[in-house]
Amino acid sequence: MRMIKKWWRALPRGRRNVSIVMMVLFALVLIAAIFGWIRSLTAEAQVATSASSSEERPAEESGESKNPDKKVKVKQDGYEFDVDENGMAVMPVTTDPREAAAGAAAVAFTADFSKLDRQEYVDAAIARMTHPSEKYVGPEGEIHTLVEARPFEEIQRHYLPPDHVLKLQADSWSLRDNPENYSWWTLLNGTTYENFALLPDHFWLAHPQTVVGEEEIAKIDPSLVPSFPAGTDMEPDTAGASLTHWWVLSDVDNSKMGTAAATTMHPAYFAIWCDAPKDGGLCGVAYTLEAQFPEIWPRQ
Structure with missing residues (x-):
């Protein structure tokens, strides 16, 4: 940890600012990716639930006739x-x-x-x-x-x-x-x-x-x-x-x-x-x- 701090302090201020910006952007991208993955899993679960309930309901209740x-x-x-x-x-x-x-x-x-x-x-x-x-x-x-x-x-x-x-x-x-x-x-x-x-x-x-x-x-x-x-x-x-x-x-x-x-x-x-x-x-x-x-x- 001390070596990282020493390395960080040795960096010029300009490079440190650029590094901070890059880390923030990386964090945002990572959060967005995780959020999208969670949404896709939720959507798949909803589709599966909807399909299951549609199969269980008779055609008259779903408003569509098979014939x-x-x-x-x-x-x-x-x-x-x-x-x-x-x-x-x-x-x-x-x-x-x-x-x-x-x-x-x-x-x-x-x-x-x-x-x-x-x-x-x-x-x-x-x-x-x-x-x-x-x-x-x-x-x-x-x-x-x-x-x-x-x-x-x-x-x-x-x-x-x-x-x-x-x-x-x-x-x-x-x-x-x-x-x-x-x-x-x-x-x-x-x-x-x-x-x-x-x-x-x-x-x-x-x-x-x-x-x-x-x-x-x-x-x-x-x-x-x-x-x-x-x-x-x-x-x-x-x-x-x-x-x-x-x-x-x-x-x-x-x-x-x-x-x-x-x-x-x-x-x-x-x-x-x-x-x-x-x-x-x-x-x-x-x-x-x-x-x-x-x-x-x-x-x-």
């Missing part, structure tokens, strides 16, 4: 809907007209714009709404599913299949490009669907929040109940079958993306036909209209 085509469930207020591999809601097979209306709204506002083009989406949505099951009979030939009222012409009433009527309506609504005149089914208006398809990784996922029947809506505002021209056949011919009207308000995930919309809430209206109990009692969409909604409901 990308597996159907997932969307549950809201007691209703549960399947979402298929194309990102579309599956119409429930049910004897409850309220649930059928909620399911139809889920179909109308659930889509993955990267999976299906507009026409594929429209065709699939209408097919699901109007044919929820092979066992479903439906209203064809029972009620007027289309009423045409043109100026200076007699009213024309048609017993058309519901899917045919909805396709005609979809074609008509697709021509609307004025937001002040849009229909409630937003994805059919103008080039709305095509515009959403241009956005990366964009989807809509509907959660029906409120389902209101005809009696309930009449208490809110009687003028909202649809009326039909005299002589219109809206009474089921089959005993036990029913035709009811429903208004649905859904909260739609991601629906404000790429828009100037003030809310994610979307209203919908459906007339629901339920087969007679002897035929199974299943419910599906008979038709929809350019409906009005309660003023307290938010609109796009």
